[in-house]
Structure formats: C-alpha cells, structure tokens
Amino acid sequence: xxxxxxxxxPAAVVSPPVGLAARGVNRAFTVKGKELVxxxxxxxxxxxxxxVSIIGPxxxxxxxxxxxxADLLPVTSGTxxxxxxxxxxxxxxxRLGVVFQSANLMPWRSVLRNVALPLEVMGRSKAGRxxxxxxxxxxxxxxxxxxxxxxxxxxxxxxxxxxxxALSTDPKVLLMDEPFGALDEITRERLNQELMEIWARxxxxxxxxxxxxxxxxxxxxxxxxxxxxxxxxxxxxDVDLPQPRTPEMRDxxxxxxxxARIRHLLATGGH
Amino acid sequence: xxxxxxxxxxxxxxxxxxxxxxxTSGAAxxxxxxxxxxxxxxxxxxxxxxxxxxxxxxLAKVVTQTNDxxxxxxxxxxxxxxxxxxxxxxxxxxxxxxxxxxxxxxxxGFAVGSxxxxxxxxxxxxxxxxxxxxxPITTLMQTIPIVAIGPALVLFLGTGWVTKAFIAAxxxxxPVTVATAKGIAQTSSDSVDLMRVCAAGPLQTLVKxxxxxxxxxxxxxxxxxxxMAVIGAIVAELPFGTKxxxxxxxxxxxxxxxxxxxxxxxxxxxxxALGAFVVFSVRAVRTLIPAAETQGSTR
Numbered sequence: 001x002x003x004x005x006x007x008x009x010p011a012a013v014v015s016p017p018v019g020l021a022a023r024g025v026n027r028a029f030t031v032k033g034k035e036l037v038x039x040x041x042x043x044x045x046x047x048x049x050x051x052v053s054i055i056g057p058x059x060x061x062x063x064x065x066x067x068x069x070a071d072l073l074p075v076t077s078g079t080x081x082x083x084x085x086x087x088x089x090x091x092x093x094x095r096l097g098v099v100f101q102s103a104n105l106m107p108w109r110s111v112l113r114n115v116a117l118p119l120e121v122m123g124r125s126k127a128g129r130x131x132x133x134x135x136x137x138x139x140x141x142x143x144x145x146x147x148x149x150x151x152x153x154x155x156x157x158x159x160x161x162x163x164x165x166a167l168s169t170d171p172k173v174l175l176m177d178e179p180f181g182a183l184d185e186i187t188r189e190r191l192n193q194e195l196m197e198i199w200a201r202x203x204x205x206x207x208x209x210x211x212x213x214x215x216x217x218x219x220x221x222x223x224x225x226x227x228x229x230x231x232x233x234x235x236x237x238d239v240d241l242p243q244p245r246t247p248e249m250r251d252x253x254x255x256x257x258x259x260a261r262i263r264h265l266l267a268t269g270g271h
Numbered sequence: 272x273x274x275x276x277x278x279x280x281x282x283x284x285x286x287x288x289x290x291x292x293x294x295t296s297g298a299a300x301x302x303x304x305x306x307x308x309x310x311x312x313x314x315x316x317x318x319x320x321x322x323x324x325x326x327x328x329x330l331a332k333v334v335t336q337t338n339d340x341x342x343x344x345x346x347x348x349x350x351x352x353x354x355x356x357x358x359x360x361x362x363x364x365x366x367x368x369x370x371x372x373x374x375x376x377x378x379x380g381f382a383v384g385s386x387x388x389x390x391x392x393x394x395x396x397x398x399x400x401x402x403x404x405x406x407p408i409t410t411l412m413q414t415i416p417i418v419a420i421g422p423a424l425v426l427f428l429g430t431g432w433v434t435k436a437f438i439a440a441x442x443x444x445x446p447v448t449v450a451t452a453k454g455i456a457q458t459s460s461d462s463v464d465l466m467r468v469c470a471a472g473p474l475q476t477l478v479k480x481x482x483x484x485x486x487x488x489x490x491x492x493x494x495x496x497x498x499m500a501v502i503g504a505i506v507a508e509l510p511f512g513t514k515x516x517x518x519x520x521x522x523x524x525x526x527x528x529x530x531x532x533x534x535x536x537x538x539x540x541x542x543x544a545l546g547a548f549v550v551f552s553v554r555a556v557r558t559l560i561p562a563a564e565t566q567g568s569t570r
Contacts, residue, residue: 072464091470098468104461108483108562118469121479149561169469 018081019173019205020046020069025078027064027231037230038064042078044224044233048172051199051206053216054224055262061231062209066175069207070098083172083205090173094122097166097204099176103158105150105165111137112146115164122169129168136164139198156187163195167202174204181211189247192218196245213266217258218245225262227269234265302559309558313551343533348540351533362534366520366541373516374545376432377504380439381497381549388444388492392451393477402452413445417506435507435516442503443496450492454485483562490557497553501546517542 027039038061046052054062067073068080071087082090090096105114112133113120119129137143140160150158159179166174180188192215199206199219210216216223217239225234239258241249249255325345332342339347356365391409395402417438428434458481466476482489508518517538524534557563 070464070468072467091468094470096468098465100461100465102461104459104465106462106480106483108486108564117479121466121469121471121475 017048018045018084019048019050020044020052020083020207021079021081022065022068023079023081025065025068025080026076027061027068027073028076039068040230040232042231042233044236046205046207046222048083048205049203050221051208051219052222052224053208053210053220054226055210055213055216055266056226056231056234057228057266059231060226060228062226063177064231066177066207066209069173070096070175094118094169095172097169097171097174099159099162099166099174099179101178101181103150103155103162105158105161107150109150110146111142111148111150111153111161114150114161115168117165118168132168133164136167137161139167139201140164140194154187156183156191159183159191160194163198167198170202172204174206176206176208178209178211180215188212188215193247195219200244213259213262214250214255216262217241217255218250223258223262225265227266234269237262237265305558306555309555310551313547313555317547340529340532343536348533348536351537356534362537366517366537369515369517369520370541370545372432373435373501373504373508373518374549376435376507376516377439377500377545377549379432380436380441380504381443381500383436384440384443384500385447385493385496387440388447388496389451389489391444392448392489393455393482395448395452396455396481397473397477406452409445409448412441417441417503418510421507421510430513435504435513438507439500439503442499446492446495446499447489448492450488450490450495451485454488454492455481457488458484486560486563490553490563493553493557494550497549498546501542501549505542505545517545 022042022044025039025042026037029036029038042061042065054065056062064073068075069082069087071082071091080087083095085093085095087096105111106117109117112130115133115136116129119132124132134143134146137146140163142157142160142164145153145157150161153161162179166176180191183191196219206219208216208219220239223237223239225237226232227234237258241252241254241258328342328345331337332344352361352363352366354362356362360368391405395406421438424434424437428437462480462484463476466480471479505516505518505521507513508516509522513519521535521538521542524538528535
C-alpha cells in the first residue's frame, strides 16, 4: 500500500475528466510594500467526482487556492481549471457551490428561502425553487424547519442549511472552506457522515479544507498536505480505505497509519 | 410580545399558532396583532411619561414657589383645551387643525428627504468616487443653519407648504444618507462572496442582500430623521409669515404669554406629541419588516 503518490500520472494512463486542476498556479499579495507568496507553483489534478481535502497550517494558502477556484481571487500566474473550464465560466454557469466557514445565512430569510436564494438569483419560479429547496432540506435532515429563522437553529443545523444552499443549483464542484471548524466534535462527526452520504448520492467533485486530520482522512480519496511561507503543496496522500466509509473505520490501524503519515508531513513540512 | 415569543418557540410541523386558525390568515393575524401591540405599548409609555412630567412639574413649582404666571398648574394647561380660541373653535380644535397641517408638511418632507438620502447613501456605498466627492458636501450642507437660508428659500419657493416640506426634507436627508451608506458598507465580505458565487448582478446583490442587511442601520437613521423632520417643519413655520401650523401657533401664543400663559405650553405639548407620533410611526413600520428587526448575520 503506497501512501504517497506522484502528482502527475504515467503517460500511458488515460487521464480521467478534470474536476478541478491547478497548473503552475502562483499567487502573491503585497502587504505594506512587502511581497507575500501565498501560493508557489501549485500543481494539482482532481478527477471528476473525487473528494479531496486540503490540510495545512494557517497561512499555507489553502483558502487562497479555494478562493481562486471559486473565482473570488485572480491568480498571479498559472492556470486554474474548474469542471474543464475557467473559474469565471464555471461560476457564471453556476457549476460551483461554496460552503463557507460561517454558515453565512441571511438572518431575515426563513430556512427555506435561504436554501432557495441561488435559484432565486437564477430566476427560477417560486414554486420550482421552493420544491427543490424543500427536497434538499429533507436530504440534510431538516425537514419541518422550512419556516424557521436561522437564529432558531443550532450551529450544526445552520451549517446543514448552508450545505443545502450550496447544492441547490446542482453544482458539479463543491468547494468547502472549513465548514465544520466551529462545531463540536460530536456534531462534526455526524455531519461528516451526512456529507459522505450526500457525496455518494450526488457525486460532485469536492474540495474540502480542514484543520482536522481525522476528518480529512475519513472523508477523502486523497489528502493534499500544504506548508506555509511560501504556500506550497508538500505531498498528496492517498487514502486507501474502502468506500463507503463507516464510523468503525476511524479505529482501524490503516486509518491511524494514514493519520500518522499526514501528521508527520505537517510537522516536518516534507523535509 | 407574548404572541411573538410563542410563535418563535413553536415546534416544526405547523406550530401552535396555526392550529386554531386557518394557515392563510395566520400571518396576517399575527401581523395586525403586532401592530396593535406596538401602538398599545407606545400609547401606554406616552401616558406614563406625561403623568411623570406633570408630577415633576408640580413638584418643581412647589419647591421653587413659582407663581401661576410663569408656571401655570398642569391641570390649568389641560383645561385650556376646552377654552375658546378663534373663529368659534376651542383650543383643542384649533390645535388639532394646525397639528394636522404641520404633520402633513413634516411627512411630505420626511418622505422626500428619506428617498433622496436612501438613493445617495446607496450611491456613496457602491462607488468610492461618488462617496469621496459627495460625502463632504453633504456634511457641510448639514451645518448650514436653517434660519440663515430661510429667507432665500421663501424667495425661491414662496411662503406656502412647499418651503416647510423642503426644510423638513433638508434635515431628513443627511441622517438617512449616512445611515444607508454605513449600513451597506458594513455588509460582511462573506455575504458579498456568496452573492458573487451565485452569479448575482449588482442590482440583485443590492436588493436581495445589501439593502436588507443595512435595514437595521437605515432605521436608526430614519428614526433620527423623523424627529428632525418635525422640528424642521415647526421651525419653518416660525419666521416666514405663516398663519397655519404649530410653529405659527407657538409664535402667536408667545406674543400673548403675559396675558394668558397656558396656550404656549399647550402648543409646546402638541409639538412634542407630533414628534412622538412620527417617530413611533417609523418604529411601528420597522416592527413589520423582518430584515429591519434581525440584527447581524449568523455565525
């Protein structure tokens, strides 16, 4: 069982369709006259339908990479690819769903109308978008909470609403920026399980940013380990655990071995 | 408030409030209940406030041993309402008529000034250049004493109600502009990102996200402006040769103060009531708009 892989596949292998890709991506910021390299020569290929996590210390550029894919930030150089096209095209074509660290719900809108917001912006009919939103709420386990206001829900429930909203346009790519970072461990594990089920059912390409090693291992096909100053990819670790994942796997020796490998990479920065 | 609390605590699948009534009229019923409750509270507080002021007034009168000429008894001021004023009207009828005239001027000015302030606030928040160019001018305009430009306004706009409404609008404009610009500028960057990911246009972002987010702040500006509009409308009636309105009533009562002191106090109380009425009306409207009542976004 190999735990580390080469990022570029052998030439003989026919590469699968691209879900997300970064080719020689660089991003620099100027802070108080000083140049700060947020991302340096990032190369990454994520196949359609793959679940990939990014883990790394603060300042390693993982959020910057996600924002580049979401077309919220331009690159300094290099080529980002989202679902086979540029991030801008993918965003304008509504092939992207983004879940932020905070649920970021509109406090005056009911749960149902929060989920339906992207469809409302698209101009979908009221009946159509509310039907879709109700189905998605059922999928994230919030049936019966349609008319509630966000502040009446717990943090975990709010984040479920945010996930339902991100899924409302049936996106090909789901970008998640530490979505469960503010939740307690029990809620987090339950939401991990639910996210696994949603992913198995809809099979979007998922890029998932986290600070939690077990979360990254549990959810992902592969885990991208990054390091800071300059922000770069240290290694991409394969997670050779069978699908679908079950809670018992968290206690398996293979699981712990992968965790240990990632912990080692984070501690040494790949050296 | 008890009704609203019950509605919030209601469990999913229906809720206690909608069991007794058909679902369609539930929202309308709770809305009218909220209006009634808001007005009921406002009137109760106003009554308690008036009683407290009267008590303080009488206490001050006793302690300082002020005569009835300088400080008439509060009940004598109330009694004045039934006394004859002019043209066979009682003071109550006379004041009520002028109250309505000033209310109309204040409301027209408030509406025009608020709309203008809202539009300029949006322009300032959305365009840094417009903000840099217009905000200093708006601030400067605010410091112009209304009395200084009053005579010029009368020349331009005449002595009619348009001048009064204009002055009310002028005073309304600034607080609403600043509140709107600030409210929109405070929108969280996550919400801006969200609208961008949804591929929302500038107008959709404004209408669906920025304006609703700014509403609590905008209403702070509107409540301030409501008081200003009333003061503006009354002050506008003072020096410009007006016969109608509370400002004119104050001026007339003031001239006859040494003969009969109570009408001036009545006119002052009527002015207070007008200000309170307009401010509480704005507050009542606020309670009907969900986005204006929910502060901040979820974490």
